[in-house]
Amino acid sequence: MSRLLAASVTLPTSTIPIFRTVASLREWRRKAYLEQKSVGFVATMGALHDGHISLLKHSLSRNDLTVLSIFVNPAQFAPTEDLSTYPRTLEADLALLEQTKVPEPSTESERITSAIFMPTVHDMYPSGITQDVSGQKGTFIEVKGYGHQMEGGSRPGFFRGVATVVTKLFNAVEPTDTYFGQKDIQQGLLLRRMCRDLLLSHPEPGHLHIMPTVRSPVDGLALSSRNAYLSPNDRKHASSLYATLNVCKDAWRDLRDKNLAIEKALAYLKERSSAAEADGVLIKPDYIHMNDPDTFEDVQTYEEGKAVILSGAMWVGKTRLIDNIILGNAEGILG
Amino acid sequence: MSRLLAASVTLPTSTIPIFRTVASLREWRRKAYLEQKSVGFVATMGALHDGHISLLKHSLSRNDLTVLSIFVNPAQFAPTEDLSTYPRTLEADLALLEQTKVPEPSTESERITSAIFMPTVHDMYPSGITQDVSGQKGTFIEVKGYGHQMEGGSRPGFFRGVATVVTKLFNAVEPTDTYFGQKDIQQGLLLRRMCRDLLLSHPEPGHLHIMPTVRSPVDGLALSSRNAYLSPNDRKHASSLYATLNVCKDAWRDLRDKNLAIEKALAYLKERSSAAEADGVLIKPDYIHMNDPDTFEDVQTYEEGKAVILSGAMWVGKTRLIDNIILGNAEGILG
Known part of the structure; x- marks a missing residue:
């Protein structure tokens, strides 16, 4: 080709x-x-x-x-x-x-x-x-x-x-x-x-x-050309990245502590990984980060409404996927 | 200012x-x-x-x-x-x-x-x-x-x-x-x-x-804003860079050997430096190079007509001066 x-x-x-x-x-x-x-x-x-x-x-x-x-x-x-x-x-x-x-x-x-x-x-x-x-x-x-x-x-x-x-x-x-x-x-x-x-x-x-990211209407997987690499079994578990980011988002809102929020998200991803493993699919997180949209520096402390990029990457088998959610006010970022 | x-x-x-x-x-x-x-x-x-x-x-x-x-x-x-x-x-x-x-x-x-x-x-x-x-x-x-x-x-x-x-x-x-x-x-x-x-x-x-470089009609010194740094005594000896490049140019044409040509040029500059020193002016060569105008790689061997950039830099007191001559065919470079 x-x-x-x-x-x-x-x-x-x-x-x-x-x-x-x-x-x-x-x-x-x-x-x-x-x-x-x-x-x-x-x-x-x-x-x-x-x-x-x-x-x-x-x-x-x-x-x-x-x-x-x-x-x-x-x-x-x-x-x-x-x-x-x-x-x-x-x-x-x-x-x-x-x-x-x-x-x-x-x-x-x-x-x-x-x-x-x-x-x-x-x-x-x-x-x-x-x-x-x-x-x-x-x-x-x-x-x-x-x-x-x-x-x-x-x-x-x-x-x-x-x-x-x-x-x-x-x-x-x-x-x-x-x-x-x-x-x-x-x-x-x-x-x-x-x-x-x-x-x-x-x-x-x-x-x-x-x-804004376009997602699968079924499970929220972000569309990507690299999704073509996913086997049918991989695909079943690929949406766990987006789900993990959402867990992190909720924990950040509720706990207002970055380390605790990411810990909670990773614990959730571990559960999803076990389920995937039972299906013969190996899931491996690469990173979950929370960064300032202007400086890209790590965000440490919660500020009501302040824009934060919550991003993640993970491997599903041999395929590397990325995704992100903007927390807080996305004005001036999207559109 | x-x-x-x-x-x-x-x-x-x-x-x-x-x-x-x-x-x-x-x-x-x-x-x-x-x-x-x-x-x-x-x-x-x-x-x-x-x-x-x-x-x-x-x-x-x-x-x-x-x-x-x-x-x-x-x-x-x-x-x-x-x-x-x-x-x-x-x-x-x-x-x-x-x-x-x-x-x-x-x-x-x-x-x-x-x-x-x-x-x-x-x-x-x-x-x-x-x-x-x-x-x-x-x-x-x-x-x-x-x-x-x-x-x-x-x-x-x-x-x-x-x-x-x-x-x-x-x-x-x-x-x-x-x-x-x-x-x-x-x-x-x-x-x-x-x-x-x-x-x-x-x-x-x-x-x-x-x-093309604009030069002093008196001694060939290339015009440069940094010439303003030169004391009247410095100025008297500043043209030795251009003169040295010309010695190198002639030696390259006659001897067709880069190392010998640069050696000859540096020997000439040493003479000029001694004269300058007698005037209380310290001259120190930085480099003399011969490079290909396309790749900037060092030129080693003489080729009739082939364009070569002969360039040099030297210190006159606290002032750093640069200059160059294009040897061979300058078509496609200047103009």
Whole structure:
């Protein structure tokens, strides 16, 4: 499947224009400028699910035009991680994009994705790219002080890869507005800070929107491309992460003590793990953290209404899942 | 003098508009877009001299509008370096800018700098800035593999500070074309690579121009704001760096052996140092290097016509000077 990402390969047909080079996308973008049309942008690594489609619909309904990118970014995978097995489902992705429409305001017609940007690795990394950070050459972006906690603590180098590729995508697309999912809350907040620090105008930091996580209506599992790794048995127990975060949330509200709340949550997860084990599914917690949404520092003390990011990661068999809940006032974070 | 950089201070009067915030500059820039005017850009740290003015004239004659920025960037000075004493000569700078004009093509009128951008440290570093790299927070840009040789070898962290501030300046100004001096050849080439890697369109990498070093007509000393540090006696001996590079250039051509050429150059510099010492001036070489302009790797073997950057740094008393000559074919590097 990874051959699909080579430059010369024949793509599945799509009624939505697919741009494979930065130069061709720029030409399209120039026209949008001349016509003074707003351009929404959703960055993805493909393997689209309803979480992506929700972001896309937000963009479609709020912008004249919408670009969606599909690019599996090597720089955000550690050498030990799942770059080679990351799900690639291009035909299904294109079919899903063709079906995704929203009503055009004050007309009878509908809006659909205007452009799919699917650059090659060479176009995105003109100086080349290797997953081994120590061997990398070329330009990289680091958001210091905001990338070593939570997910960054478990995945060193991850946010460096994300910040670098998203800067390039922003420079190629020059979006008016852009939409990221709450499931990757640290990513969204870190990128918003990056836009501010780099004085980006496309998008301006306030135009980077973080939209609520889309969940399974059955058990609340956060949608993720990596859910495709779960066996049917894994899937049965995957929602225990979200349930654990909810236990922690209630305990935090009731006990107002972080250590006790996390202790209670971990005790709950242990019960769920035993049940899973009986099903032959191995569950292993990675972390549960409570962090300040501005500084990403560990939150220690309860403050009524104050926003706190309660986040967690765990392994279900060989699949690593993440999730989070915003406690307190989420204003200024989501939307 | 450094109080001049505080946001609230009263600036010397200038007939050229001075923009102190990114927001106000952006408003000006938007008008230029609407009028489809090209915008040239010269980034400076002030203390303007004929080298800057030469860059400015290139920009004025090739663009409809020209922005010049004055910003002493804390992030490119190590804690041990000369941030606090770096020359600040704002009144003289503004006077010089008002005097600098080029003929407007096909008219009788003249072009002058359109806008001076003088942002505050807070505007440029919204997450704050400290010179101690380990304590820095916020977004930083590194051009890996191209910043540890030559100047980067002597000044770790220097190019990280340069790449970071120039990205911000580019994002604020969105120049069509930009002009840097050959004296800082590694900086110019590294920034050109950064534009390419980050997929910048303002400027595109090919629109980052590196223009020939302006030298004293008397003894060839490269113009530099730091020349202001030189005592009259220092000044008499400062041109020995350029002379040493020329000795190296001739020896490279004649002997075609790098080690012998550098040996010969250092022997020459030693003679010059003895003469200086008799004048009470202490000269100390920092480095002489010969590097490939694409990879910045050390060049070992002579190849007829092949471009090589011959660069050097030396101390004259307490002042550190740098200079370089391009050997072979400079096409694709300068201009």
